[in-house]
Amino acid sequence: MQPDAVPTLLVTGSSGQVGFELRRSLAPLGQVVALDRNACDLSRPDDIRRVVREYRPDVIVNPAAYTAVDKAETEAELAYAINGTAAGVFAEEAKALGCLLVHYSTDYVFDGTKERAYVEADPVNPQSIYGKSKLAGEQAIAAVCGRALILRTCWVAGAHGSNFAKTILRLGKERDSLRVIADQFGAPTTASLIADVTAQIVARQWLFGDRQSFASGTYHLAAGGETTWHAYATEVLRYAKGRGVELKADANCIEAIPTPAYPLPASRPANSRLDTTLLRKTFDIHLPDWKQGVHFLLDQILP
Template sequence: MKILLLGQHGQVSQALQQSLGRHIELTVLGREQLDLAKPHEIRQQVLQQRPALIINAAAHTAVDQAESEPELTFAINATAPGILAEAAAELGAPLIHYSTDYVFDGSKATPYHEADTPNPLSVYGRSKLAGEQAITAVGGSHLILRTSWVYSQHGKNFLLTMQRLLQERDSLNVVDDQIGAPTWAGTIAQTTAQLIERWHTGQSGPWGVYHLTAKGQASWFDFAKEIAAHLQSQGKRVATLHPIPSSAYPTPAQRPLNSRLDCSRLEHAWQVQLPDWQSALNECLHAAN
C-alpha cells in the first residue's frame, strides 16, 4: 500500500515514519519538497504520487507566532487541507488529518465531545477549525483526529523544555489552571497505524471527526511534576516547582483552560484502546534511554 505523508520533521510525522515503516510504501514530503503555503503546488504533487492513502501531519503549530502571521497560518492550516481533500477525493484515497483541542474555547466544565460547538480563541485555533471545515465540505473518506498537548523526544515541546529548565534553574513556575491530556506523538502514530490497518482489512468505523488523546487529565503543573520525578529517579537534581495561574504567564495567543477531549467515540467505533497519559509518558521516556 502506498501512503503519502505530508510533513517530515514534526513530532507526529517522525513518530509515523517509525510506526508505518513496515509493509508500506511510504513517501514523505517535507516543506522542501512541498510547501503547503503554496496552494497551486499541492494538487499537482498529490496526483503525481497517486497514493492509496494520504496523511497530513504538516501544520503551522507555532501558536503564539500565528497571532502575528494569520495569512501564512491560514494558508497552511486551512486552505491546504481543503486542497488535499479535493485531491484525495479525485484519487478515491482516504485522507487522515490532525486537528487540535484549540478549536474549543475551554469554557465547558467537562471533556469535549466531537459534537460540541467549536469556538476557538486564537488564530491557530481558528485556522485549524477552518481546515476541518474545508475537508468536511469536500466530503469523501476522511478522518479528522483532534489531539492535544503533543510531546515527544523530537522538536520543540513541553517535555523537552521542562527537562532542560528543571535542570538549569533552582525554581520554576508552571501554569496550573489549564487542564488537558498530555499526548505522546508515539501514541498518535501507533493509533493511526491501527486505524489504517482497520481500514485496509475492511474493519473501519465511520469516517469523520474523532478525538484522539491519552486518557486521564493533568495540568501543565502536574505534567511538569511527572517529568521532574523521572529526572529525580535518575539521580538528577531538579528545580522546585511552583503552580501559577494563566494570568501570571501572559502569552500572545489565549489558551483554553479546559482542553480535555472525550475519546470514547474513537475507541468504540474503530476498536482501538488508548493509554493513560502517565503510562505513555513513561514509555516515551524509557524509549529515549
Template sequence: MRILLLGQYGQVSQELQRALHGTGELTVLGRDQLDLAQPELIRQHVQRLRPELIINAAAHTAVDQAESEPELAFAINATAPGTLAEAAADLGAALIHYSTDYVFDGSYTEPYRESDSTNPLSIYGRSKLAGEQAIQAVGGMHLILRTSWVYSQHGKNFLLTMQRLLQERESLSVVDDQIGAPTWAGTIAQTTAQLIEQWRSGQAGPWGVYHLTAQGETSWCGFASAIAAYLRSQGKSVATLQPIPSSDYPTPAQRPLNSRLNCNRLQQDWQVQLPTWQQALSDCLATQSLHN
C-alpha cells in the same frame, strides 16, 4: 499501499515514519519538497504520486507566532487541508488529518465530545477549525483526529523544555489552571497505524471527526511534576515547582483552560485502546533511555 505523508521533521510525522515502516510504499514530503502555502503544488504532487492514503501531519503549529502571521497560518492550516481533501477525492484516496483541542474555548466543564460547539480563542485555533471545515465540505473518506498537548523526543515541546529547565533552575513557575491530557506523538502514530490496519482489513468505523488523546487529565504543572519525578529517579537534582495561574504567564495567543477531549467515540467505533497519559509518558521516556 501507496501512502503520502506530509510533514517530515514534526513530532507526529517522525513517529509516523517509525510506526508505518513496512505498512506500504511510504513517500514523505517535508517543507523543503512541498510548500503547503501553494495549492497548485499540492495538486501536482498528489497527481504525480497517486497515493491511496494521504496523511497530513504538517501544520503551522507556532501558536503565538500565528497571531502575527494569520495569512500564513490559514494558508497552511486551512487552505492546504481543503486542497488535499479535493486531491484525495479525485483519486478516491483516503485522508487522515490532525487537528487540535484549540478549536474549543475551554469554557465547558466536561471533556469535550466531537459534537460540542467549537469556539477557538486564537488564530491558530481558528485556522485549524477552518481546515476541518474545508475537509468536511469536500467529504470523501477522511479522518480528522483532534489531539492535545503533543510532546515527543524531538522538536520543541513541553517535555524537552521542562527536562532542560528543571535541571538548570532552582525554582520554576508553571501554569496550573489549564487542564488537559499530555499526548505522546508515539501514541498518535501507533493509533493511526492501527486505524489504517482496521480500514485495510475491512473493519473500519465511520469516517469523520474523532478525538485522540491519552486518557486521564492533569495541568501543565502536574505534567511538569511527573517529568521532575522521572529526573529525580535518574539521580538528578531538579527545580522546585511553583504552580501559577494563566494570568501570571500572559501569551500572545489565549489558551483554553479546559483542553480535555472525550475519546470514547474513537475507542468504540474503531476498537482502539488509548493509554493513560502517565503510561504513555513512561513509554516515551523509556525510548529516550534507549536512544541515549
C-alpha cells in the same frame, strides 16, 4: 487497490513530531512517501496538487501544520494557508483519487470553558488565530465530502522535536525553581501514540478492511486521564530524578501559578480535555493513561 499491490502512503511534515513517528508506524503497511516542507510547501496549493498527482497514494496522512501558536497572531495569512486552505486542497485531491485522507486537528477549536471533557459534537469556538485556522481546515475537508478522518488531539509531545516535556527537563537542569501554570487541564499525548493509533485504523479499516463501511468523520484522540501543566511538569522531573538525572530543581521546586501570571499573545483553552469514547468504540482502540506515555517518552530521551 489490487490484491497484490503495495499500498502507497503519503505523509507530510515528516520532520515534525507526529510525522517522524508516522514514518515508523506506517512503514509495515506499504511504501511510505515522507515529505518535509522542502518537498511539499503547504502554503502553495500547486505544490500539494503536484505531489499527490505524482505519487497517487492510497492514503494521505497530513500531520504538517502551522503550530507556532503565539506567532500565528501576527502571521494569520500564513497560518490559514497551511492549516486551512491546504487541508481543503488535500481533501479535493484525495476525493479525486478515491483515497483516504487522515488529518490532525486540535483542542484549540474549543474555547475551553466547558466543565467536562469535550465530545466531538460540542460547539466549536476557537479563541486564537491558530485555533481558528485549524477549524478552517476541518471545515474545508468537510465541505469536500470525501473519505476523511479528522483526529483532534492535544498536548502533543514526541521524542523527536521540541515540546513541553523537553523544555521542563532543560529548565530543571538549569534553574533552582520553576513556575508552571496549574489551572489549564488536558492530557499529554505522545506522538508515538497518535502515530500507532493512526496506523491501526488505516490498516484495519481502510487498507485491509471494507472501505465502503469506513467510518469517516471527526474523532478525539488523546491519552487517558487528565492533568495540569503543573502536575505534568512535576511528573517529568520526578521521573527524571528517579532515573538518576542531575537536577537543580526537582519536583518540589515548581511553583503553581494561574494563567494570568504568565501572559502570552494567544489565548489557551483552560479545558483541553477531549472525550475519546467515540474513537475507542468505533475503532476498538485502547488509549493508555497519560503517565504511561510520558514515561515511555522520557525513557527515549533520557541518557
